[in-house]
Amino acid sequence: MSLTPAFPVLSAAETAALLPFAALCDTLASAAGEYMAGAICSPERQVLPLPGDGVLLSMPATAQDIGIHKLVNVCPGNSRRGLPTIHGVVSVYDAASGAPRLILDGPTVTGRRTAAVSLLAIRALLGGVPRHVALIGCGKQASAHAEALAALYPGLRLDVHGQTLAGAQAFCLQHAALPLSLQPAVGRIDAAAEVVIMLTTSKQPVYDEPARSARLLIGVGAFRPDMAELGPLSIAGSQLFSDDPVGARHEAGDLIQAGIDWAAVASLADALAGRFDAARPRLFKSVGTAAWDLAAARCALANWQAGQ
Structure with a gap:
């Protein structure tokens, strides 16, 4: 059985390339109206403790086109270890079928x-x-x-x-x-x-x-x-x-x-x-809010599909 995923897992650089700021701002502007109108479901993030004042953040969101789930670890003590403060991923799914489409680099999406x-x-x-x-x-x-x-x-x-x-x-x-x-x-x-x-x-x-x-x-x-x-x-x-x-x-x-x-x-x-x-x-x-991660995932997915 192959262990290769059937969907792309993108690096930080690949994720950034799919999120040019001009297009991302426009996608977010549309999502802001959807979110306030209730067309994007984005519950309050779940926060779980990690050692040393760190937290694990679970942030799902859904809309008519896609669903996403961001899992991010924020560990302030990592600066003393020479490590990034934030690690994580954003998984992107087709809303109708639930099938995975992309895995994006979480800190890049967040930033x-x-x-x-x-x-x-x-x-x-x-x-x-x-x-x-x-x-x-x-x-x-x-x-x-x-x-x-x-x-x-x-x-x-x-x-x-x-x-x-x-x-x-x-x-x-x-x-x-x-x-x-x-x-x-x-x-x-x-x-x-x-x-x-x-x-x-x-x-x-x-x-x-x-x-x-x-x-x-x-x-x-x-x-x-x-x-x-x-x-x-x-x-x-x-x-x-x-x-x-x-x-x-x-x-x-x-x-x-x-x-x-x-x-x-x-x-x-x-x-x-x-x-x-x-x-x-x-x-x-x-x-x-995960609504903004969903908007970013929309932007990334559209650009990914346009490049295929």
């Missing part, structure tokens, strides 16, 4: 769809093409966001804030081939930055400046109630949006700790539809 969601937030909420963006964090999500920004906004100035200047400089050197003006930084955000994207797993706020209408805030890294990248000063003065307002009630530590009114949190679909006040400051909190 690219998360960055694409941030770019959708910029598209919807900034009110123009960004010229100056600041990233706080130098990890894998920061890499995915730098690649996404380079793909959609080449020539952009991108300030990269690390815990140390040496770490920020190393990140900029690693990504020097991207068509961006990369500037390593630590400390306070440049006043000219139109977008600030937080990409850390900090348990203390890394940004808490007064909210202002000329700067869009995007919080990505804090995904547990005990984490908080954004401080209460920034949150209190902002219109609040989340990619998944239901999941955010349990996972968005920044918002949970700030004691916000959850009835006031709008969705990504609301942002894309223009349902907000452009004269007031805006804050977008990304917590992730």
